[in-house]
Amino acid sequence: MSQALQAVRGMNDILPAEAEFWEQFEEIVRSWLKSYGYRPIRLPIVEPTPLFKRAIGEVTDIVEKEMYSFIDSLNGEALTLRPEGTAGCVRAVIEHSLIARQPARLYYLGQMFRHERPQKGRYRQFHQVGVESFGMAGPDIDAEMILMGARLWADLGLDGIELQINSLGQAEERAQHRAALITYFEENAELLDDDSKRRLHTNPLRILDSKNPALQELCAAAPRLIDFLGPESLGHFEGVQRVLRDAGLPFTVNPRLVRGLDYYNLTVFEWVSDRLGAKGTICGGGRYDGLIELIGGKPAPAVGWGMGIERVLDLVQQSGHAPPPPVPDVYAVVPDAAALPVAVQVSEALRAAGVAVLMHAGAGSMKAQFKRADASGARWALVFGGSELAQGVVAVKPLRDDAAPQVTRPLADVAAWAAELLHR
Numbered sequence: 503m504s505q506a507l508q509a510v511r512g513m514n515d516i517l518p519a520e521a522e523f524w525e526q527f528e529e530i531v532r533s534w535l536k537s538y539g540y541r542p543i544r545l546p547i548v549e550p551t552p553l554f555k556r557a558i559g560e561v562t563d564i565v566e567k568e569m570y571s572f573i574d575s576l577n578g579e580a581l582t583l584r585p586e587g588t589a590g591c592v593r594a595v596i597e598h599s600l601i602a603r604q605p606a607r608l609y610y611l612g613q614m615f616r617h618e619r620p621q622k623g624r625y626r627q628f629h630q631v632g633v634e635s636f637g638m639a640g641p642d643i644d645a646e647m648i649l650m651g652a653r654l655w656a657d658l659g660l661d662g663i664e665l666q667i668n669s670l671g672q673a674e675e676r677a678q679h680r681a682a683l684i685t686y687f688e689e690n691a692e693l694l695d696d697d698s699k700r701r702l703h704t705n706p707l708r709i710l711d712s713k714n715p716a717l718q719e720l721c722a723a724a725p726r727l728i729d730f731l732g733p734e735s736l737g738h739f740e741g742v743q744r745v746l747r748d749a750g751l752p753f754t755v756n757p758r759l760v761r762g763l764d765y766y767n768l769t770v771f772e773w774v775s776d777r778l779g780a781k782g783t784i785c786g787g788g789r790y791d792g793l794i795e796l797i798g799g800k801p802a803p804a805v806g807w808g809m810g811i812e813r814v815l816d817l818v819q820q821s822g823h824a825p826p827p828p829v830p831d832v833y834a835v836v837p838d839a840a841a842l843p844v845a846v847q848v849s850e851a852l853r854a855a856g857v858a859v860l861m862h863a864g865a866g867s868m869k870a871q872f873k874r875a876d877a878s879g880a881r882w883a884l885v886f887g888g889s890e891l892a893q894g895v896v897a898v899k900p901l902r903d904d905a906a907p908q909v910t911r912p913l914a915d916v917a918a919w920a921a922e923l924l925h926r
Contacts, residue, residue, distance in 0.1 A: 512618075512626030519827055526825050527658075527815060528611060531631055534654055538646070540607040540633060545590045547613060551580035557589035557793060559764030561705040568616040583615035587632035588765070588790070588806055589797070595636055596799035605637030611811075622778075625812065633787075634806035636794070641741030644769040644789060644805055645749075648742075651773050651785050651807070652751055658814070659823035663784065665751065667771040668759035669739035671731040673792070676767075680706055682725040693720050711760050726757040735768060742769050761786060765793040769805065777820055778813060785809040829879030831923050833901070834861040834886065835871045841886040848884065848896060848916055855920035859884075876901055882923055898923075 509515055516524060532542075551571050558564050570583040584590055587610055600606050610632045620626055633650070635643050648665065655663050670676060683706040687694060694702065698709045698717065710721050731739070746753055761770045770788030778784070787807025795801040818824050832852060836845045849859040860878050862871050875883045885897035895910040911919045 510626070512620035514625060514627070522827050523815065523824060524811070526828075527811070527818070530657060531611070531654070534650075534657055535609045535633065538607070538650055540609045543591065543594060543608045543610050545584070545587065545594060545610055545612070547584055547615075548581050549584055549590050549593065551582040553589050553593055553797065554582055554585060557592070557765055557797060558586070559705065561701060562708065562764060564616065568618050570615045570617055585614055585616045587612070587614065587630060587808060588634060588793070591632065591634050591806075592793055592797050592799070592804070596794060596797060601637045601802055605635070607633075607635050609633045622816075629811040631809040631811060632806065633809075634804065636804045637802055638805070639791070639803035641738050641769070642745060644738075644742045645745035647787065647805055647807055648746060648753075648771055649749055649751060651809075655773075658818055658821075660814075660817055660821055662777060663773050663775050663817075665746075665753040665771065665773055666756040666759050667742065667746075667753050667769065668756050669728060669731060669735055669768055670760065670766050670770055670788070671727060671735040672767055675730045675732060675735060676707070676727065679725060679727045679730040682730070683707065683709070686724050687720075690720055693717070705764070707760050710758055721758065727760075728755075728757050738768055761788060765790040765796065767791050771807070775817060777817055782813065783810075784813040784817065827879075828858075830858040830860040831880060832857055832859045832882045832884055833875035833878050833880040834859055834884045835868065835875060836862050836886050837868055837871075837888065841888070841891060844891055844896075844913060845884075845886045848886075848913060851916040852920050852923070855917055857920050857923050 551569070554569060555565055560566070564585050569585050572581055573579070574581055591608060591610065595601055595606065595608075600608075612629065613627050614630050615627055617626060618624065633647065635647065648667070652665075655661070671679075684702060687698070687702055687706060687709060691699065691702075693716075694709070695712075695714055695717065698712060698714075701708050707727075709717070710724060712721065743753070743755075756772075759770055759772060760766075761772075766788045768789040768791070770786075772783045772786035774783050776782075785807055787805070789803070789805040791803045792801075794804060832849075834845050834849050836842055845861060849861050852859050860880060862874065866874070872883065881900065881902050883899045883901055885899055887897060890897050890910060891913070893910070894913050896913055897908055898911055899908045900906040911922075
């Protein structure tokens with residue numbers, strides 16, 4: 503007998519009980535996004551590799567180490583499983599001229615892929631909610647993006663999630679800061695690790711994002727980007743803060759917050775929680791005004807963020823606010839095969855009236871069927887016994903109230919009594 507195959511490490515099955523929890527969460531997310539005027543877009547899982555190299559930056563951990571890339575054996579095209587969603591969304595916006603006439607608010611849900619060491623809350627196949635806004639340049643839309651997160655945490659009953667914000671300014675301001683960083687780190691080269699030395703002259707900003715504990719003190723004393731911002735960038739950043747303060751939303755300005763992708767400018771932000779071990783980011787993003795032009799479109803402002811679904815669901819479960827699994831309203835007990843046609847007809851009529859019916863399938867004694875009915879969580883059992891069917895009725899037995907009597911209801915007019923199964 504051959505050995506059973508298992509899922510790829512870091513790519514997990516989501517089994518029925520958990521998948522139902524995911525679906526309930528996704529329903530909340532879709533309703534919340536629609537309340538802000540965001541529309542869904544569905545994007546390919548596989549994109550051209552140059553898209554991510556151009557958008558994310560070739561000197562980043564994602565492109566250098568984490569992407570699942572391959573050559574298409576049919577045409578030799580370089581392809582990659584998407585490691586994030588923004589680049590693909592921007593590609594779609596350009597390709598289909600989605601902002602030719604008016605701005606667009608878009609969202610997507612789906613799998614992302616990064617080849618990294620699997621650990622709790624960090625997997626090789628993970629899931630994100632992505633929210634992107636195109637064609638709006640003011641600080642008001644940045645603030646809306648942030649306030650949306652606060653609304654979702656409230657809807658999910660979550661607390662203890664902290665907001666950190668920063669501004670990365672514009673390209674020329676980052677260039678001045680970059681030169682100052684290189685000088686500073688060159689003067690302290692003996693303290694840098696090998697990864698930081700490699701990045702020193704290609705992307706020194708990434709050194710500030712290092713997770714190496716030995717570098718934290720060095721990075722804390724490094725030149726701050728915010729000190730290089732001009733009046734326009736500072737005005738934009740103050741505009742964002744003003745809206746957040748007016749909305750009563752607490753935040754911390756973190757001058758070391760740079761995010762891990764090269765395409766950001768001006769506002770960046772992260773929602774973090776210490777309930778996932780060390781302070782972990784559960785949602786983060788910012789403005790990326792130059793990305794559309796970089797990928798080949800006409801210049802247009804844009805801002806967006808991504809949220810890790812696994813991490814948020816972990817917090818929901820920890821909070822005790824996880825919704826109970828869905829249960830059927832009714833379990834149909836079918837004592838013998840002769841009753842099956844009537845049971846099917848009645849069950850379909852009940853479903854058409856909005857009643858969730860789980861019908862017994864396969865042989866089984868009445869005792870075994872009632873045991874399954876009780877385990878299903880249904881409030882009622884419909885018993886299609888021979889004597890009841892001969893009288894043109896079905897027995898309705900309560901499963902959650904021992905004091906309630908068993909009654910019969912007519913087979914000929916299911917719609918007349920279907921509502922009783924929902925409201926009693």
